[in-house]
Amino acid sequence: MATPDKDLIARARELHQRTHPRVRRVVVAVVGFLLLAVGAALLVLPGPGLLVIAAGIAVLALEFPWAERLAKRTQDMIESALRRLKIRR
Secondary structure, three states, rough: OOOOHHHHHHHHHHHHOOOEEEHHHHHHHHHHHHHHHHHHHHHHOOOHHHHHHHHHHHHHHOOOOHHHHHHHHHHHHHHHHHHHHHOOO
16 A cells, blocks of 8 residues: 655644644644535445545544544554455455
């Protein structure tokens, strides 16, 4: 699985940390939960619901530890499932 460049991630986190903490937290929460709501709607409507939900969790993980743990646990489960699929082939 391809992973983003570490420098790109570090630069994004640095830019994220420059803004005012309360404003940053509110903006991250609004954008993240909006993506989760749109993703949930796209589960029943035509569209990439799971992908949008994953994007919402990734945005929330920038600011909230619980979302970061959820994102890491989900990533581990997906990697484990992909390894099992490769073994069965």
